[in-house]
Amino acid sequence: MLPIAGEPIDGGVVGIRGDRIVSVGRRAADGPVEDLGDVALLPGLVNAHAHLELSHVRAPLGEPGIAFAEWIRRLVAAHRRGNMPGGEAAVAAGLAESLAGGVTRLGDIVQPDWTAGPYAKSPIRATLFLELIAPTFERIDAQRRAARAHLEAAPPLPFWQPGVSPHAPYSVHPALLEDAVRLAARRGAGVAMHLAESREELHFLATGEGPFRHLLMGWDQWDGSLGEPGRCPRDFLRALASAPRALVIHGNYLDSEDTAFLAERSDRMSVVYCPRTHGHFRHDPYPLERMLAQGVRVALGTDSRASSPDLSLLAELRHAVRRHPLVAPRTLVQMATLAGAEALGGVDPAGRIEPGRRADLVAVALDGPPGRDPFEAIVHGAGPIAAVWCGGARVDITRP
Numbered sequence: 001m002l003p004i005a006g007e008p009i010d011g012g013v014v015g016i017r018g019d020r021i022v023s024v025g026r027r028a029a030d031g032p033v034e035d036l037g038d039v040a041l042l043p044g045l046v047n048a049h050a051h052l053e054l055s056h057v058r059a060p061l062g063e064p065g066i067a068f069a070e071w072i073r074r075l076v077a078a079h080r081r082g083n084m085p086g087g088e089a090a091v092a093a094g095l096a097e098s099l100a101g102g103v104t105r106l107g108d109i110v111q112p113d114w115t116a117g118p119y120a121k122s123p124i125r126a127t128l129f130l131e132l133i134a135p136t137f138e139r140i141d142a143q144r145r146a147a148r149a150h151l152e153a154a155p156p157l158p159f160w161q162p163g164v165s166p167h168a169p170y171s172v173h174p175a176l177l178e179d180a181v182r183l184a185a186r187r188g189a190g191v192a193m194h195l196a197e198s199r200e201e202l203h204f205l206a207t208g209e210g211p212f213r214h215l216l217m218g219w220d221q222w223d224g225s226l227g228e229p230g231r232c233p234r235d236f237l238r239a240l241a242s243a244p245r246a247l248v249i250h251g252n253y254l255d256s257e258d259t260a261f262l263a264e265r266s267d268r269m270s271v272v273y274c275p276r277t278h279g280h281f282r283h284d285p286y287p288l289e290r291m292l293a294q295g296v297r298v299a300l301g302t303d304s305r306a307s308s309p310d311l312s313l314l315a316e317l318r319h320a321v322r323r324h325p326l327v328a329p330r331t332l333v334q335m336a337t338l339a340g341a342e343a344l345g346g347v348d349p350a351g352r353i354e355p356g357r358r359a360d361l362v363a364v365a366l367d368g369p370p371g372r373d374p375f376e377a378i379v380h381g382a383g384p385i386a387a388v389w390c391g392g393a394r395v396d397i398t399r400p
């Protein structure tokens with residue numbers, strides 16, 4: 001058992017009553033004990049960044065190494081052609097796939113027409129960040145109203161909590177970003193923003209020129225609002241720093257002063273690394289080692305099936321360890337659990353196996369030699385998810 005809250009326990013036993021963990025140790029307090037065999041028992045995995053509406057996409061768009069702006073153009077074109085069957089069915093499929101992959105908490109980006117149905121039916125608890133897009137001045141007002149309505153919607157059930165996602169520096173007017181952060185602060189909600197994702201984005205911020213400008217002009221979404229030169233990711237980090245919780249999605253090209261800024265605010269600012277999406281675009285090496293050394297809180301995400309082959313966080317972990325052999329497997333597992341839970345925050349915190357917590361657990365089959373370090377066995381092994389519990393109930397993870 002890897003409680004994350006403390007040291008691994010060989011032959012550990014978790015006591016569950018109702019939806020809660022009541023004991024953690026080597027022996028059961030009372031009641032029947034189920035022997036799970038040779039597995040690592042972890043807190044449920046946390047996917048801090050997904051777009052479940054794209055869960056019907058069969059394979060990542062474009063060839064590996066595709067230019068990021070070109071990928072966006074293809075994604076939007078596919079949407080407009082109606083080749084992206086999204087909606088409830090895609091979200092439901094994404095939730096089922098996530099659950100089978102051991103994910104029990106999720107940060108999802110949603111559109112204004114999102115519906116609660118699939119989330120209400122899934123035992124996964126989700127933070128639903130409403131995507132805000134306003135590259136022109138005239139679109140700000142409607143987006144601001146949508147953000148307010150989303151944040152003020154009182155969830156009838158505890159299965160979701162609201163957040164907002166001003167999409168990215170090349171799609172959001174600075175005034176809307178400020179409003180979104182202010183509204184989120186009033187509600188105690190999180191803000192997630194794609195930032196420093198591509199070199200084209202840095203070029204756009206610095207000059208107001210390049211592929212993003214062409215993209216916006218081609219969509220008739222250019223009124224000059226976003227064309228001011230001389231900007232950089234730190235301008236956005238400063239704006240996000242006023243949010244109760246900020247999730248910087250990707251951060252592939254953050255420099256060391258940017259990441260030092262995040263490290264100083266790691267109680268409320270996090271970065272979400274999406275390893276296989278990073279690989280799909282063949283970005284420069286991800287600055288994970290530097291971020292961790294500085295004390296940045298780094299969570300893990302899958303991003304969508306339009307840039308990653310599936311929604312498996314375990315596969316993201318196993319990809320990440322190959323890219324970052326100097327990062328301890330234990331740190332990677334902590335990123336996939338506790339760091340993600342803290343990044344998403346909110347009520348009923350997750351990410352640890354300890355008494356009082358919701359019994360969200362995942363068992364990973366161990367396929368290595370006995371006695372191997374369990375963290376290494378998880379990230380270097382190929383063992384599948386063996387079992388998942390949400391709120392104390394074992395979930396059927398056999399796929400339809």
Ligand SMILES: [Zn+2]
Binds near residue numbers: 049
């Ligand atoms: Zn994303």
